[in-house]
Amino acid sequence: xxxxxxxxxxxVLCAAVDYEADRKLLIDVSLRRSIGYELQLTPNEIEADDIxxxxxxxxxxxxxxxxxxFLVAQHFYEVRHNITESEVFKFIKKVPKGTALHAHDLxxxxxxxxxxxxxxxxxxxxxxxxPPNDIRVGFFNAGEQPSSWVLxxxxxxxxxxxxxxxxxxxxxxxxxxxxxxxxxxxVWNRFRSTFPSTxxxxxxxxxxxxxxxxxxxxxxxxxxxxxxxxGLFPQLYDLNNTAYDKDTLMQLYIDTTQExxxxxxxxxxxxxxYGPSRNVNQSVVQxxxxxxxxxxxxxxxxxxxxxxxxxxxxxxxxxxxxxxxxQLQNKTNFFFHAGESDWFGEPTDENLFDAILLGTKxxxxxxxxxxxxxxxxxxxxxxxxxxxxxxSNLIGIxxxxxxxxxxxxxxxxxxxxxxxxxxxxxWGTKGVNYDWYVAFMxxxxxxxxxxxxKQLAINxxxxxxxxxxxxxxxxxxxxxxxxxxxQEVLAEDNQLVIV
Ligand SMILES: [Zn+2]
Numbered sequence: 001x002x003x004x005x006x007x008x009x010x011x012v013l014c015a016a017v018d019y020e021a022d023r024k025l026l027i028d029v030s031l032r033r034s035i036g037y038e039l040q041l042t043p044n045e046i047e048a049d050d051i052x053x054x055x056x057x058x059x060x061x062x063x064x065x066x067x068x069x070f071l072v073a074q075h076f077y078e079v080r081h082n083i084t085e086s087e088v089f090k091f092i093k094k095v096p097k098g099t100a101l102h103a104h105d106l107x108x109x110x111x112x113x114x115x116x117x118x119x120x121x122x123x124x125x126x127x128x129x130x131p132p133n134d135i136r137v138g139f140f141n142a143g144e145q146p147s148s149w150v151l152x153x154x155x156x157x158x159x160x161x162x163x164x165x166x167x168x169x170x171x172x173x174x175x176x177x178x179x180x181x182x183x184x185x186x187v188w189n190r191f192r193s194t195f196p197s198t199x200x201x202x203x204x205x206x207x208x209x210x211x212x213x214x215x216x217x218x219x220x221x222x223x224x225x226x227x228x229x230x231g232l233f234p235q236l237y238d239l240n241n242t243a244y245d246k247d248t249l250m251q252l253y254i255d256t257t258q259e260x261x262x263x264x265x266x267x268x269x270x271x272x273x274y275g276p277s278r279n280v281n282q283s284v285v286q287x288x289x290x291x292x293x294x295x296x297x298x299x300x301x302x303x304x305x306x307x308x309x310x311x312x313x314x315x316x317x318x319x320x321x322x323x324x325x326x327q328l329q330n331k332t333n334f335f336f337h338a339g340e341s342d343w344f345g346e347p348t349d350e351n352l353f354d355a356i357l358l359g360t361k362x363x364x365x366x367x368x369x370x371x372x373x374x375x376x377x378x379x380x381x382x383x384x385x386x387x388x389x390x391x392s393n394l395i396g397i398x399x400x401x402x403x404x405x406x407x408x409x410x411x412x413x414x415x416x417x418x419x420x421x422x423x424x425x426x427w428g429t430k431g432v433n434y435d436w437y438v439a440f441m442x443x444x445x446x447x448x449x450x451x452x453x454k455q456l457a458i459n460x461x462x463x464x465x466x467x468x469x470x471x472x473x474x475x476x477x478x479x480x481x482x483x484x485x486x487q488e489v490l491a492e493d494n495q496l497v498i499v
Contacts, residue, residue, distance in 0.1 A: 034412045034448055036455030048489040049450035055087045060446055070365070072402045072442035073233045076394050080429065089437045096223045096481035098460035098474070099268075100432050102420030103366055103388040104275070104309070105231035106202050108215035111171045114198075117207045118152060118166065124239055125152045126208055127166075129159060134319020135166050138200045141239050169197040172395060173365070173428035184342070187396050188311045191426060205238040209256055214258045216267065218424075220432040223481070226474065228465055230275030230307055230335075233291070246291065250299050257459070266481075268474055271304045271465055273335050274342050277287035278308035278315040285324045296332060304465040305333035307364065312340050317347035318354035325358055332466055335387075337364035342398055344371050362387055362418070367398050370406035374414060378407040385416040385463035390438040391429060392422035410450070411443050418460045454482070 031037050041049060045332045061486050063070025071079045083089050118125060118137075126145040128136040136149070149473075152239035172190055174180045179186050194286065201207055221226055223383055236244035244252075250272065257270045274292045282307060285308075318325065318336065328334070336355035341348040353374055356363075366386040369375055379386065388407045399405050410417050419439050421432040436456075444452055461474050 003403070005041040007128070024146060031413055031445055031447060032410075034445060034452065035414050035417060035459075036452035037448060038449035039455055040485075041451055044486050044490060045450055045454075047493075048486050050391050051445070051489060051493050052088075052091055052453075054451045055091055057443070059088055059441065060084060064086070071463060072438050074401075075177045076391060076434075076438070076452065077173055077175070077428075080434070081368050081436060086437065088441060089433060091220060091489075092436050092453070093433050094485060095312055095436070096225075096457060096478055096485050097419075098224065098437065098457040099226040099228065099418075099433060099464050100224045100421060100477050101220055101228045101362065101385075101418050101460060101464060102389060102422060103215070103227065103229045104423050104441065105212075105229055106198065107235060107423040107425035108229060109211040109425055110214075110218055111167075111428040112430070113214050113218075113380055114201070114211060115167050115170055116424050120359075121204065121207060126150060127152050127155045129155045129162060131159075133167070133170055134196060135162070137166075137197055139204045139237070139239060166197070170194060170201075170425070171428040172426055177395075181395075181397060185315070187392050191394045191478055193255070194426065197312075199234075203234050203236050203254075205242070205244065208234075208236055209252060212253065212256050212265050213260055213499060216257070216270070217264075217421065218431040220264055220267055222433050223485075225477070226270070226430055226461075226466075226483075228271045228273060229336075230273045232276050232307060232309075235273075246295055247298065250295065250302060254299070254302055264265070266477070270302075272299075272302050273307055273333075273465075274303065275307035275309040275337075277310040277336075278312070278318075278337075279310050280316070282321060282324060285321045289324055292328070293331065294479065302451055305335045305361070307335045307337060309337055309364075312337065312348040312351060313343065313346075318351045318358070319347065322354065322358075329359060334358055334360040335362045335364065335465075336360045338366065339363065339368035340365035340393075340396075340398070341368050344368065356382075356384065360384060361465070365393065366410075367393055367406060376410075376413075380413075380415055383416055383463070385450075385459065386410055387416050387420045388443075389415050389420045389422040389437060389440075390435050390442070391427050392420075395427055395437070402438050405443055407439060409441040411448070412445065416459060416463060417456065428477070456480070 012266065063073065067073055067473045071083050124139045124141065126138055126140050126149040157435060172187065199333055202211060214228065233246050233249060236249065253270065261267050274295065276288050292306055334355065338351040338353065338355040339349050342347050349371065352363065352369055353373060356375060356378055362385040363369065364387050366455045369379065388410065390402055390405060390407065393399060393405060394402065407417065419432065419436050424430060457478065461478060464471065466474060
């Protein structure tokens with residue numbers, strides 16, 4: 001209504017002679033439609049907003065004069081280290097962000113931490129290093145390793161390039177991304193090519209547990225207090241031939257989360273969304289659903305939803321599984337990956353229709369949503385959050401740079417957006433900050449400031465799978481974090497002035 005009133009005023013003003021005032025009002029009306037722009041800020045928040053915007057303006061001004069210096073206009077791999085030096089990035093790191101709602105079980109921890117696991121657990125880690133073939137890895141008791149496999153420590157002694165080669169097999173990071181990756185298929189193929197190295201490492205139970213704990217720690221260090229993640233049922237293993245089934249896996253998540261909360265009592269918790277591969281037939285999906293219902297009955301507070309994952313363009317569309325998926329309607333939440341694609345009118349982007357018709361609570365990526373104005377209206381009206389994953393989409397070459405990402409439209413039009421980090425191990429990143437930074441510098445208007453950050457954090461709680469009561473407790477805790485954050489921003493600024 002307020003927007004309508006302002007717009008009416010604008011139309012009246014159009015007939016007047018004060019062109020500059022009309023222009024200013026038109027810009028203002030446009031900006032009021034964006035996420036968080038109309039939030040009423042306290043005097044302290046307004047002061048903090050001035051500080052934040054001065055940092056943002058400095059980076060934008062430099063980039064506007066010299067676009068090669070504008071970090072989010074470059075390929076992420078060419079500038080990821082420069083981004084950590086950005087004052088905006090450092091500010092965003094401190095922002096209480098609420099929750100993280102889209103990550104995947106196997107690839108949640110930073111690439112560096114994951115690689116370092118090959119040192120921590122080197123005692124029983126054997127490898128087959130036969131260049132130019134990829135290095136094979138696996139944990140075995142001494143004497144039980146396949147012939148020709150040697151301890152990783154020996155391989156390291158034998159080859160000065162071993163670590164560089166192994167590390168490059170664990171992520172998509174390359175120094176010349178524009179030469180290596182031409183299109184989305186190249187990226188997905190390389191992603192799959194990491195599996196023979198990454199899976200035997202991450203599914204080794206001690207590493208799996210360490211990485212889950214560390215993933216929570218990395219989020220916590222980015223001021224995220226809660227995680228909802230998609231998971232498969234990976235077959236964990238150890239050196240004692242312990243049988244790890246679905247129940248023990250869920251218990252591992254729950255116990256590790258509790259350990260983390262014991263160490264960091266202001267962390268709120270984690271929830272699990274079952275997200276197996278879509279690249280299967282209907283009987284396998286039926287098995288997924290049976291497994292899911294059984295698991296949800298056993299862990300009703302932890303298992304909160306269902307999804308189908310893997311490359312949409314190459315996998316089966318949701319439309320192939322409607323009778324199966326309908327069995328879960330009213331029994332759980334759907335959080336479908338949908339529209340993670342550049343196509344228009346193909347089964348992939350039409351997943352958006354099925355996701356909405358099936359009653360999805362959030363949409364993973366929703367990149368193609370911009371092509372369907374009706375669906376965008378429905379998403380807004382029904383409060384279906386779009387899990388915006390900037391780094392994932394940029395590395396996946398759905399778009400070449402953030403300023404052209406449909407997220408710019410979603411944010412400018414106040415669609416229910418939450419910022420997500422997807423697979424940081426594979427991207428070679430850490431936590432959620434890079435995604436928040438790229439979204440903020442590449443997808444918001446120059447004048448979107450602290451109000452937008454605040455609303456995105458609030459969205460992350462509002463669109464989580466927590467119950468209403470849990471959300472209200474979380475919101476109160478977040479508000480306390482936020483107030484303290486504002487105090488610290490002002491105190492730090494005062495110190496700078498005094499110095
Ligand atoms: Zn995903």
